[in-house]
Amino acid sequence: KALANGHLTNGISSASTERIQIINDEKAFTPDLTTQIERWGLRDAGFNYNLVAVFGSQSTGKSTLLNKLFGTTFDVMDETRRQQTTKGKNLSFREACEIVLTEITGIWMCRGKDMNVMVMDVEGTDGRERGEDQDFERKSALFSLASSEILIVNLWEHQVGLYQGANMGLLKTVFEVNLGLFGKAALSGTHSRTLLLFVIRDHIGQTPMANLQTTLTADLTRIWENLAKPTELQDRKLTDYFDLAFTALPHKILSADKFESEVINLRTRFVNKSSEDYLFKPAYHKRIPADGVAFYMEGIWDQVQTNKDLDLPTQQELLAQFRCDEISSVALSEFNEQAKSQKRPVESGRVVEGLGAMMRNWRTDALTRYDRDASRYHKGVYGRKRAELLASLDTTLSPLFLGQLKNLHKTCLVAFKKEILDGLRGDSYNFAEVVYKAQGRCVEVFSETAQEALVQGTEWAWEDELESLKEEVRAVADQCRQDETKKMVNLIEKNFKKLISEPVDLALNKAKPDMWDSVLRTFKEILEKSETTYLAKATSFNCTEEENITSLAALRKRAWLALRAKIDEQTADPAILGKLRAHFEERFRYDEHGVPRVWKPEDDIDSAFKKAKDETLELVPLYSKISPVDSTLEYTLPSEATDTLSSEEFDFPATLIVFTETKTLELTSKFRRDADAYYVEAKRSTVASIAQ
Ligand code: GDP
Ligand code: MG
Numbered sequence: 032k033a034l035a036n037g038h039l040t041n042g043i044s045s046a047s048t049e050r051i052q053i054i055n056d057e058k059a060f061t062p063d064l065t066t067q068i069e070r071w072g073l074r075d076a077g078f079n080y081n082l083v084a085v086f087g088s089q090s091t092g093k094s095t096l097l098n099k100l101f102g103t104t105f106d107v108m109d110e111t112r113r114q115q116t117t118k119g120k121n122l123s124f125r126e127a128c129e130i131v132l133t134e135i136t137g138i139w140m141c142r143g144k145d146m147n148v149m150v151m152d153v154e155g156t157d158g159r160e161r162g163e164d165q166d167f168e169r170k171s172a173l174f175s176l177a178s179s180e181i182l183i184v185n186l187w188e189h190q191v192g193l194y195q196g197a198n199m200g201l202l203k204t205v206f207e208v209n210l211g212l213f214g215k216a217a218l219s220g221t222h223s224r225t226l227l228l229f230v231i232r233d234h235i236g237q238t239p240m241a242n243l244q245t246t247l248t249a250d251l252t253r254i255w256e257n258l259a260k261p262t263e264l265q266d267r268k269l270t271d272y273f274d275l276a277f278t279a280l281p282h283k284i285l286s287a288d289k290f291e292s293e294v295i296n297l298r299t300r301f302v303n304k305s306s307e308d309y310l311f312k313p314a315y316h317k318r319i320p321a322d323g324v325a326f327y328m329e330g331i332w333d334q335v336q337t338n339k340d341l342d343l344p345t346q347q348e349l350l351a352q353f354r355c356d357e358i359s360s361v362a363l364s365e366f367n368e369q370a371k372s373q374k375r376p377v378e379s380g381r382v383v384e385g386l387g388a389m390m391r392n393w394r395t396d397a398l399t400r401y402d403r404d405a406s407r408y409h410k411g412v413y414g415r416k417r418a419e420l421l422a423s424l425d426t427t428l429s430p431l432f433l434g435q436l437k438n439l440h441k442t443c444l445v446a447f448k449k450e451i452l453d454g455l456r457g458d459s460y461n462f463a464e465v466v467y468k469a470q471g472r473c474v475e476v477f478s479e480t481a482q483e484a485l486v487q488g489t490e491w492a493w494e495d496e497l498e499s500l501k502e503e504v505r506a507v508a509d510q511c512r513q514d515e516t517k518k519m520v521n522l523i524e525k526n527f528k529k530l531i532s533e534p535v536d537l538a539l540n541k542a543k544p545d546m547w548d549s550v551l552r553t554f555k556e557i558l559e560k561s562e563t564t565y566l567a568k569a570t571s572f573n574c575t576e577e578e579n580i581t582s583l584a585a586l587r588k589r590a591w592l593a594l595r596a597k598i599d600e601q602t603a604d605p606a607i608l609g610k611l612r613a614h615f616e617e618r619f620r621y622d623e624h625g626v627p628r629v630w631k632p633e634d635d636i637d638s639a640f641k642k643a644k645d646e647t648l649e650l651v652p653l654y655s656k657i658s659p660v661d662s663t664l665e666y667t668l669p670s671e672a673t674d675t676l677s678s679e680e681f682d683f684p685a686t687l688i689v690f691t692e693t694k695t696l697e698l699t700s701k702f703r704r705d706a707d708a709y710y711v712e713a714k715r716s717t718v719a720s721i722a723q
Pocket of ligand 2: 093094095105106107108152153154
């Protein structure tokens with residue numbers, strides 16, 4: 032019992048030859064097989080491994096043979112104990128044959144030395160009376176048959192032909208259950224054939240090998256014919272499921288040398304792939320990847336144990352689901368680790384350089400990892416789980432992509448604004464050009480970076496985001512243009528004021544009936560020039576028709592107001608009174624030749640005074656209203672002309688009035704007082720001249 036527990040290494044401690052008990056005496060499957068397969072270095076072997084098992088009575092040298100063939104480390108019962116068990120009991124031949132049944136207590140597995148072969152050996156206690164516990168042996172035989180590529184059937188020469196001898200009877204049961212469980216699967220081609228390799232031990236040579244082979248084949252055929260088969264498999268032949276091979280080994284003790292050399296010959300057939308009678312034919316392979324063997328065998332054991340009528344494809348599918356899920360989650364967790372590294376930068380608003388390349392790499396890596404390990408499993412399941420994995424990958428990547436786009440949008444817009452601001456510094460810029468260039472660069476940078484972030488195979492798109500960016504860029508550009516237009520209109524207005532100043536001063540200083548004609552003529556000329564200046568610039572700005580209408584209206588109104596301000600300046604009380612006084616003086620104090628008058632007592636001061644005063648007072652109505660003689664020069668500003676640049680109320684006709692009536696009266700009376708002063712002064716001067 033002590034031997035059957037734990038990892039016994041027979042003094043060899045290297046992991047590659049470690050044994051493992053895959054099924055213990057409580058018929059439980061080990062949870063450690065996957066780990067062990069990894070320790071054997073076979074985890075990544077894929078399909079590049081073989082599985083062989085042995086079947087036969089207790090103490091027929093099974094373990095001895097396996098150890099010699101594969102360099103395994105299975106326990107071999109020593110000679111003395113063997114003598115005590117079978118031979119020591121001094122049984123009759125018949126009894127000996129019946130007792131050869133092994134009460135299985137466990138199944139062991141070992142890796143072949145320097146070969147990718149997993150070898151299964153059954154371990155049993157000493158033979159007991161038949162019938163006591165056939166359950167385990169039947170199950171272990173069935174298990175070996177269903178899971179291995181080659182089943183070595185080990186028997187003594189003298190057991191051949193003894194149908195009643197336990198082995199053949201056992202085979203019958205095993206065939207029967209095997210057919211019931213896996214027969215259908217085998218027909219559909221999903222469960223491969225198995226080789227039954229009969230090894231006849233202690234072949235002395237009395238009966239030629241050919242005869243033994245004939246006997247065994249006949250026995251097997253008879254067994255097969257008498258099987259209780261499922262109806263739909265009634266016509267199936269033994270050869271539909273099994274290949275048979277036969278070999279004999281000489282007596283281990285009596286012909287020790289020949290025994291050794293024959294064992295070596297047999298070993299070559301397991302090892303040498305190019306050998307003509309190479310035993311591990313691809314057709315026997317169960318097509319279970321090495322990393323799935325543990326799970327697969329456990330499933331078979333479970334099926335055998337519970338004798339459930341399950342199909343192997345289902346079993347393979349279950350295995351595939353389990354393994355593909357496992358492989359997928361490993362791939363996914365590595366992937367998530369990588370993707371996490373860029374989550375924070377993206378969330379913090381950064382545009383991560385080369386994000387697309389990174390995402391594509393993570394994704395490809397994850398898929399490659401998955402494909403490498405999972406593609407060997409059931410194709411349908413593999414494909415389905417791959418699609419699921421892909422969906423998970425893309426679900427993780429999608430927020431990164433969208434975040435990148437959003438951040439890109441923001442930074443592009445900021446860069447665009449900055450470029451415009453920088454471009455509009457100084458005086459020598461071309462506004463339209465600055466905007467055009469910045470716009471182009473913005474779209475280019477966005478498109479390039481967005482395209483880089485794309486991952487092939489997804490339905491991600493960036494075009495909508497670009498459209499929305501373009502819209503915002505357009506809005507910023509519009510705002511800039513409006514600001515720029517305002518600046519331009521202000522500049523034109525300033526210039527207009529400068530140009531209008533002198534001509535208006537001149538015109539209003541000489542009060543003539545057509546005074547307003549020249550004021551308005553000048554106004555129109557300068558305004559026309561200003562409008563031309565505006566339109567030339569506005570065209571280069573790409574201003575809209577509507578913007579031009581608004582700006583021109585504003586310009587006209589401001590020009591008019593500038594003119595009015597100039598007129599107000601020239602007609603303010605001191606200015607207008609000065610003008611009136613000058614006009615009066617010219618007429619009253621100077622004669623028609625411009626010579627100052629010296630009043631004499633006989634002069635008609637009163638008439639002269641009245642004439643000069645009346646003529647001067649006529650000027651007041653002339654100044655009081657902007658009204659040209661030539662009516663074509665009349666200027667009207669549509670009062671509804673909206674000026675978005677200022678919000679003041681504006682009543683154009685009112686602006687034509689320079690002086691109100693009250694103002695006119697006030698000015699008249701002020702002027703009269705001034706004039707009266709001149710009259711008094713003139714009178715006094717005559718009195719003075721008389722007094723002299
Ligand atoms: P197992 O129970 O079938 O695994 O048998 P073992 O390999 O443990 O061997 C049982 C005994 O049979 C040991 O004492 C071996 O030395 C002996 N033995 C092994 N091979 C042969 C053989 O080919 N012929 C004979 N006569 N004895 C053998
Ligand atoms: Mg053994």
